[in-house]
Amino acid sequence: MTTDAPPLQLLPDGDVTRDLTPDDIVAACDGLRDRSRQLAGLSTVKIADGLGRVAAAWLEDADRWLVPTARDTAAVTGYTPEMVEWALRDLLRRLTPRALVALVENELGDREPFQQPRSRAGVPGARGAVPARLTLEVLAGTVPAVAIEAIALSLLARSPLLLKTSRREPVVARRFVHAIRELAPELAPFVSVVTWDGGDVALERAACEAADVVVAWGGDEAIDAISQQCRFPTRFFGYGHRVSFGVIDRGTAAHERMSLHDVAHGLALDVAAYDQRGCMSPHCVFVARSAPWSMDAIAQKIVDEALPQVAETLPRGTLEPDVGAAFMQAIGVAEFDGRAHHNAFGAVIMHTETRFVPSPGGRLIHLVPFETPDEVFAALRPLRDAISTVGLITTPAERGTWLSGLSALGARRFTRPGRMQRPLWLRDHDGRPRIGDRVEWVSVEPS
Amino acid sequence: MTQPPPAHDAPALRATESVVRDVIAGRASFEAGLDAVLAYQRAHNAPLADWWARRGFDGDASDWRAIPGVPTDVFRHVRLVSSEAPTTRVYRTSGTTHGARGAHHRISTACYDAGAIVHFARCLVDHAPFERLVALTFDPSDAPDSSLAHMVGLFADTWTPSATTYHLTPSDVDVASAIDALRSTTAPTCVFGTAFAFVHLLDALDGDIALPAGSTIVETGGFKGRSRVVERDALYADLVARLGVPRSHVLSEYSMTELSSQLYAASLIDHVASTPGDPHRLIAPPWCRVVAADPTTLAPLPDGERGLLRFVDLANVDSVVAIQTSDLGLVRDGAVWLEGRAPGATPRGCSLAIEEIVARLEDAP
Numbered sequence: 001m002t003t004d005a006p007p008l009q010l011l012p013d014g015d016v017t018r019d020l021t022p023d024d025i026v027a028a029c030d031g032l033r034d035r036s037r038q039l040a041g042l043s044t045v046k047i048a049d050g051l052g053r054v055a056a057a058w059l060e061d062a063d064r065w066l067v068p069t070a071r072d073t074a075a076v077t078g079y080t081p082e083m084v085e086w087a088l089r090d091l092l093r094r095l096t097p098r099a100l101v102a103l104v105e106n107e108l109g110d111r112e113p114f115q116q117p118r119s120r121a122g123v124p125g126a127r128g129a130v131p132a133r134l135t136l137e138v139l140a141g142t143v144p145a146v147a148i149e150a151i152a153l154s155l156l157a158r159s160p161l162l163l164k165t166s167r168r169e170p171v172v173a174r175r176f177v178h179a180i181r182e183l184a185p186e187l188a189p190f191v192s193v194v195t196w197d198g199g200d201v202a203l204e205r206a207a208c209e210a211a212d213v214v215v216a217w218g219g220d221e222a223i224d225a226i227s228q229q230c231r232f233p234t235r236f237f238g239y240g241h242r243v244s245f246g247v248i249d250r251g252t253a254a255h256e257r258m259s260l261h262d263v264a265h266g267l268a269l270d271v272a273a274y275d276q277r278g279c280m281s282p283h284c285v286f287v288a289r290s291a292p293w294s295m296d297a298i299a300q301k302i303v304d305e306a307l308p309q310v311a312e313t314l315p316r317g318t319l320e321p322d323v324g325a326a327f328m329q330a331i332g333v334a335e336f337d338g339r340a341h342h343n344a345f346g347a348v349i350m351h352t353e354t355r356f357v358p359s360p361g362g363r364l365i366h367l368v369p370f371e372t373p374d375e376v377f378a379a380l381r382p383l384r385d386a387i388s389t390v391g392l393i394t395t396p397a398e399r400g401t402w403l404s405g406l407s408a409l410g411a412r413r414f415t416r417p418g419r420m421q422r423p424l425w426l427r428d429h430d431g432r433p434r435i436g437d438r439v440e441w442v443s444v445e446p447s
Numbered sequence: 448m449t450q451p452p453p454a455h456d457a458p459a460l461r462a463t464e465s466v467v468r469d470v471i472a473g474r475a476s477f478e479a480g481l482d483a484v485l486a487y488q489r490a491h492n493a494p495l496a497d498w499w500a501r502r503g504f505d506g507d508a509s510d511w512r513a514i515p516g517v518p519t520d521v522f523r524h525v526r527l528v529s530s531e532a533p534t535t536r537v538y539r540t541s542g543t544t545h546g547a548r549g550a551h552h553r554i555s556t557a558c559y560d561a562g563a564i565v566h567f568a569r570c571l572v573d574h575a576p577f578e579r580l581v582a583l584t585f586d587p588s589d590a591p592d593s594s595l596a597h598m599v600g601l602f603a604d605t606w607t608p609s610a611t612t613y614h615l616t617p618s619d620v621d622v623a624s625a626i627d628a629l630r631s632t633t634a635p636t637c638v639f640g641t642a643f644a645f646v647h648l649l650d651a652l653d654g655d656i657a658l659p660a661g662s663t664i665v666e667t668g669g670f671k672g673r674s675r676v677v678e679r680d681a682l683y684a685d686l687v688a689r690l691g692v693p694r695s696h697v698l699s700e701y702s703m704t705e706l707s708s709q710l711y712a713a714s715l716i717d718h719v720a721s722t723p724g725d726p727h728r729l730i731a732p733p734w735c736r737v738v739a740a741d742p743t744t745l746a747p748l749p750d751g752e753r754g755l756l757r758f759v760d761l762a763n764v765d766s767v768v769a770i771q772t773s774d775l776g777l778v779r780d781g782a783v784w785l786e787g788r789a790p791g792a793t794p795r796g797c798s799l800a801i802e803e804i805v806a807r808l809e810d811a812p
Contacts (some may be wrong), residue, residue, distance in 0.1 A: 316743075324742025325755055325773035332518030332771070336498060336525045344744070363744075383812065 007170040010177055010193040016343050020196055022206040025162075029210030031132055032160035036133040039190045040158045044314050047155050048100035050184030054176070055095035057183050058088070061186030066092070069175040074146050077169050079275065079317040082143055086276065086314055088172070090422060091145040095152060102158055107435045114158050117444045123124040125445040131158035132212035132235075132438055138226055139173070140218035142277050147173035148409030149434075150215070151180075151191055157438035160190040162207055170195050198222055205229045211436050213237070217300035237437050239279075239430055245356070246270070246417055247376065247402065249352040249394035258393055258416070260277045260301055266418025267298075267365065268306030270391060271346065272314045273421035275359040279430075280389040280413075280421050284366035286376045295367040295397035299341040301350035307345040307363060316345065319362045355379045373398070375404045385410035388430060391417040457532035457554055460765055462703035463487040463679075467558045467761045470734045471565055476493035479509045480734060480761040484768045491529040495767055512738045512747040516757040516771030517592055519705050520550060532630035538594035540704045549702050551594065551766060558762040559707040563598050564605055566732040570711035574607060574719045575663045575696060576635065579610045582630045583640025583648065584618055587614040594704050599639055607637075620644045622651035629690070638690070642666050642682060647781040650687050658689035663696045664690065665714070694726065701729055705770050708735035710783055729783040734761040737783050739776060745784060753777045753786065 006019045010288055012031030016024075038407065050056065058065040070085035099431075105111050108129055110118055113143045117128035130346045135157070139148045147165060151173065153163035173193045181188040188191050196203045199222070208214055208229035213235045223238035230236045246267060252258065270282050287295050319327060327347070332385070334340035334349040346363030353374045357366040370376050387410045403414060412431035428434065466483040469475035485506045489496045495517065495561040499506070502515040517527065524547065528534055532554045541551035553559075579601050585593055587600030594635045603611035614625035620640075625648055629638065636658055640648070645666060663684055666679075683697050695718035702709040710729040717724035731737050739754030748754045756774045763770070 319743040320772075321742040321753075321755060321775050324745075325775075328742075328755070328771060329518045329744060329773060333524050335501065336494060336521055413461035445664045 002362045007165075007167070007195045008174060009172060010191070010197065012192055014239045020194060020203060021412055022202045025194070025203055025206040026210065028194065029162060029207065030382070032162060032190065032192060032211070033133045035189050036131065036158075036160050039160055039339040040114055040131050042158070042186070043115075044101055044104045044156065045097070047187065048097040048104075050154065050180070050187045051095055051100055051152050054099035054179045054183045055092040057179065060090050064261075065175065065179055069172060072275070073171045074104060074317070075169065076322065077144065077317070078142070079144075080315045083275065083314050083317060087143065087145045088148070090163070091148055095148070100152065100156060100242070104435065108439065111408050113439075117442060121294060125443060127444070128442045129158075130442055131203050132440075133158040133159070134162065134211045135213040135215065135438060136164065136207045136211035138164045138214070138216040138218070139166060139169070139220070140222075141169035142217075143274055144169055144172045146217065151176060153434050154438065155187055155190060157435045159213065159438055161192070162211065163191060165193060165195050167195055167197065174432070199225060201225075208234065215438075217363075223394065230420070234435070237432060239432075242279035242430065243356075243383060244280050244282050244387070244389040244391070245421060246282050246391035246420070247286060247394065248286040248287045248291045248293075248298070249373075249398055249402070250290040251368045251395055252293065252393045260297060260429075261305075263293070263417055264298060264301035265309065266307040266416065267391070268302050268310045268346075269314075270420040271302075271363050271365050271419050272307065272316070275317050275319075276359060276363055276365075278421065281359075281361070282365060282389075282391055282420055284357045284368050285391070286354070286368050286370050286379075289369050289371055299350055299367055301343040302348050302365070303343055303346065308343070311345045316363055318378045323360050323362045327362045327364055330360060330364060373401050373405055377409060378400060380406070380409050383409070387411040389413040389415065389416060389423075391420045393417065433440050452712050457529070457765075459491065460529060460531050460554060464555065464557050464764050467734065467764055468561055470761055471558065471562050471732075473733075475675060477511075477610075477733060477736065477761070478508065481759070481768070484761050484764055485514075487764065488529070490770060491531045492524060492527065492766070493530065494528055509760045510799060511736055514759055514769040516740070516745075516759075516769040518771045519773065521705065522549035522551055522705050523547040526550070526552055528765050529554055532767075536597075537592055538597070538704050541591040541593075544650075549704055553763040555767060556597070556707075557595075557730060560601055560651060561707055562732055562734060562762045564789045565603055566709060566711070567602060569716075569732075570713070571637070571663055571665070571698060571715055574715045575637075575661050577637040577661070577663060578607065578634035579628075579632050579636040580607040580612075581625060581632070581636055582611060582613045583615055583638070583644035585615045589617075591611075595641075598702075598709070599729055602637075602639070610634075615640075615644060620647040622648050626652055626656075627656065629656050633659060633661075635659050635663075637663045637665065639665045642679065649682075652689060655689045655691065660688075662692050662696065665694050665700050665708060666697065666713075667700045690764060697729070699729065699785075701783075703770075703772065705763075705767070705772075706735070706758055706760050707757045707764075708732050708758075708760045710735075710737075713782065723749055725782055725784075729785060731735065731758075731781070731783060734783075735759070737741070737778050739778050740771065745771065748777075751777055751779045756783065758783070 006017055009016050009253055011028045070081045072083040073084045113129035117126035120128045135154050139146055150163055157410050163173050177191050206227055212231050217222045217239045220240040223240045227236050234440045329342050331342050331347050348365055350367045354370045356379050357368055390406055392402055392414050465485045467480045470480035487510050489506050504515050528806045534655055536553040538551040584599045585596040590596040612628050614621045641707040652700045686697055687694050695714045699712040700709055710731045713724055713728045713730045714726040736759045738757050740757045741748055742755055756772050757775045758770045777784050
């Protein structure tokens with residue numbers, strides 16, 4: 001689903017509704033860069049207050065901001081409005097001034113690292129952060145809340161932002177900037193939101209050449225293409241294709257105090273969030289043959305109870321034809337040998353071999369048996385460095401084995417079922433710091 | 448061409464085939480045929496009957512659109528054929544980009560054969576009879592598991608028993624012999640082949656050929672798993688320009704291994720009737736009905752809405768009457784517009800594409 005009309009382009013010199021030219025991009029980048037010193041002069045507290053004010057307004061005056069944004073985003077993405085609203089609420093609740101300040105302190109070691117080089121106890125000399133004069137961030141459109149994160153992170157890193165949204169999801173970024181203009185106008189001059197067709201080399205080159213930092217989300221090919229437009233010393237950070245999965249180890253229930261109900265409902269939420277389109281969406285769950293519950297029991301609980309319950313608050317959206325086709329084919333094959341549990345809310349397919357099984361999305365998860373962690377590691381070897389999140393429940397004794405084995409394969413985040421789609425705000429993403437990548441440092445050694 | 452032995456030891460199948468052949472001949476209604484086929488398959492195809500039961504389908508033929516379609520991928524893993532008699536034929540898919548080939552087991556191809564001839568005549572031969580058949584397909588005796596080769600062989604036996612040449616070898620298209628055949632023909636000729644074979648033919652063709660007046664071209668799709676894909680309209684324009692056949696005489700054929708019936712573009716029928724029509728409009732035979740299904744729910748969609756095509760094909764007497772494909776299209780007034788195959792679930796954003804995951808897993812040592 002795409003919108004064909006050119007979207008409103010939020011440019012430094014005024015908004016326009018038309019497709020952009022490379023000259024437009026150059027002018028927008030120049031305008032933003034000209035404001036970089038002004039942004040660098042704002043304090044963390046001021047920026048966090050402004051962002052927090054906007055986030056609070058979206059939640060408190062939801063009928064004006066959150067609800068229509070969710071509705072309009074749903075119309076172009078295929079998600080239900082409830083899904084978009086859930087995702088945005090989940091993020092906005094975390095955008096409090098206190099949390100934003102804490103994020104800066106956590107990642108940059110100081111509340112105001114940009115003001116002047118500061119000394120730290122026990123470390124000779126002083127160090128100060130230098131913001132990028134311009135950041136280009138290219139969004140994929142899969143997870144609407146990422147647009148808001150991009151704006152918040154760039155402002156906290158004191159870098160003016162040229163935010164390129166996909167035609168698939170142009171709504172959230174624009175609405176959030178409109179809210180900033182109204183509720184935190186001191187931050188508004190530092191964000192532009194634009195859209196062009198992905199793969200437009202002339203526009204991408206113009207933007208990449210102007211930016212000090214380029215952040216890109218999406219498919220590996222698209223990210224490769226953007227990275228090729230960046231010239232040294234531009235810093236490029238790509239967040240490409242990743243997969244996630246769960247692990248239910250043996251003897252876990254007593255140690256983790258998770259019941260079958262908890263596991264099933266947690267996995268159902270992980271699968272339902274974003275209709276399983278995100279990189280943190282689990283494709284499959286490796287279940288120990290000696291786990292406290294059989295795969296059949298887990299499957300039944302998920303399908304009969306948990307998925308319908310999750311759908312009450314997070315109804316499934318429409319499936320793209322390719323997803324619907326792959327979903328239907330997978331279920332059909334599994335049904336003939338009695339390995340499928342499914343209904344109108346989603347599906348679970350049980351397997352007999354230890355292998356990674358991809359899901360087409362649309363709330364279909366595979367359960368895969370295993371005897372030992374080494375079997376799982378072997379099954380994941382082909383996906384080395386393409387692993388995002390692991391929903392892990394295991395015993396304290398086995399935890400180290402799983403963490404070291406899966407980290408070596410590229411897994412960069414471990415959590416429990418039910419939290420896979422809700423990463424902690426203060427943590428890295430795909431192994432990268434959220435703000436730290438966007439700044440450089442000046443070191444002042446003792447004279 | 449090797450004909451399968453008749454199903455003498457399958458009296459119920461013969462009785463059902465008799466009803467379906469009456470439908471094909473226009474002597475019985477679709478509904479009568481559907482009743483007979485559903486009853487036969489419930490009684491003689493246990494895995495199918497069990498699956499229908501799990502889907503809550505009790506064999507009620509009152510709404511053909513509501514019959515659950517067996518997904519085509521199931522044919523890659525499950526043998527779905529009547530147990531009344533031994534299988535005499537197995538048609539296999541030409542292969543996908545990965546995974547096992549689908550297999551359509553048959554006891555009898557009697558209805559397949561009868562229907563294929565009747566519908567090909569209706570869509571092509573009645574309006575543009577041909578005296579020579581140049582097939583860019585396998586000789587059926589060399590490819591007993593190819594339903595396409597079987598069908599073309601059937602046409603050859605019916606219309607050009609001594610004037611058919613085959614130009615597909617296990618390694619490639621024998622373009623030199625095909626070009627020779629096309630250059631030497633002096634009578635109306637039907638050229639039948641996959642899109643992939645036509646691309647190779649045109650690539651190798653030095654200069655143009657003017658096929659005799661009344662000649663026709665039938666293109667059967669077939670880019671699956673191939674690296675080079677050419678837009679169908681561009682291919683047809685090339686065929687018109689370089690083989691000297693009018694656009695009205697270039698027809699698409701749509702079918703698949705899991706079906707027994709074929710759909711043809713209506714361009715020749717429209718041309719003869721002097722009624723302007725969309726050359727992409729495909730006509731199914733009266734014994735094969737098509738509905739577009741909602742990709743999310745698989746519920747039948749209203750006329751004109753785009754969805755995943757589901758076929759209720761009475762000629763699949765001994766296997767599965769309702770087939771759910773991954774092909775996208777829409778149905779309007781019984782005609783079908785095909786938009787192509789829904790690819791494996793494609794990446795939207797940062798989730799790794801299923802095709803890419805499968806490729807990585809299959810490439811692993």
